[in-house]
Amino acid sequence: xxxxSDLITYAYREVNLRxxxxxxxxxxxxxGLRFFNELMxxxxxxxxxxxxxxxxxxxxxxxxxxxxxxxxxxxDVIARPPINARMxxxxxxxxxxxxxxxxxxxxxxxxxxxxxxxxxxxxxLNGNGRVIEGADTLLLDTDGLDRTWFYRAELANWVRVTGLxxxxxxxxxxxxxxxxxxxxAMRLVPPSGRKFNEMSMAVYTEQRRQFIARYAQRAPxxxxxxxxxxxxxxxxxxxxxxxxxxxxxx
Numbered sequence: 134x135x136x137x138s139d140l141i142t143y144a145y146r147e148v149n150l151r152x153x154x155x156x157x158x159x160x161x162x163x164x165g166l167r168f169f170n171e172l173m174x175x176x177x178x179x180x181x182x183x184x185x186x187x188x189x190x191x192x193x194x195x196x197x198x199x200x201x202x203x204x205x206x207x208x209d210v211i212a213r214p215p216i217n218a219r220m221x222x223x224x225x226x227x228x229x230x231x232x233x234x235x236x237x238x239x240x241x242x243x244x245x246x247x248x249x250x251x252x253x254x255x256x257x258l259n260g261n262g263r264v265i266e267g268a269d270t271l272l273l274d275t276d277g278l279d280r281t282w283f284y285r286a287e288l289a290n291w292v293r294v295t296g297l298x299x300x301x302x303x304x305x306x307x308x309x310x311x312x313x314x315x316x317x318a319m320r321l322v323p324p325s326g327r328k329f330n331e332m333s334m335a336v337y338t339e340q341r342r343q344f345i346a347r348y349a350q351r352a353p354x355x356x357x358x359x360x361x362x363x364x365x366x367x368x369x370x371x372x373x374x375x376x377x378x379x380x381x382x383x
Contacts, residue, residue, distance in 0.1 A: 173294045
């Protein structure tokens, strides 16, 4: 695995701002790390992946008459959010949340604590047969936390993609290292006036194409129940007719 610090160094070398054997200055490293974390937010869910849908973990601060669809979900449903969900920490008690059982390669999950209450009502994420940040479970108890994870199928691991440090491993496979440091170099180029060679741009274009293809998501299809066609089984079988529009009245 490639370290974030290595990718920052490669980016400066790509545009000849640092020679081989030289390390970036402290100021360059700080700037590179800031740009790298910006790049992660842009890539995941922007270039590839799916947009988030909010998933409330409780009823704190909510009007149940205005938001009945989730306020009255049973606890076992609330504790099992769908893929590509941004979990909003509105729980009134400490909870264990089970991550999706069958995540797609490149799926995302996130947690947001807008009310700064996680220290009082912590969340424990369970990998549900997989790992998260390399562990079976992960305790979240930091007020104001805002964190995103990206699912690596080949590792069966939900890796963190926000707030990365120099000593952290890059969240994506080494196959995409060149794409990452070339994109990072693009952010460093304007102040320096340096230009890229054609070979670098060809490598970047091909790896970006592969990145998008690899992490394309199967977006859920939301259908208005009133528009669904009820099968004959719904009328005559043991499924019973469903006035909610489900095919088999489940």
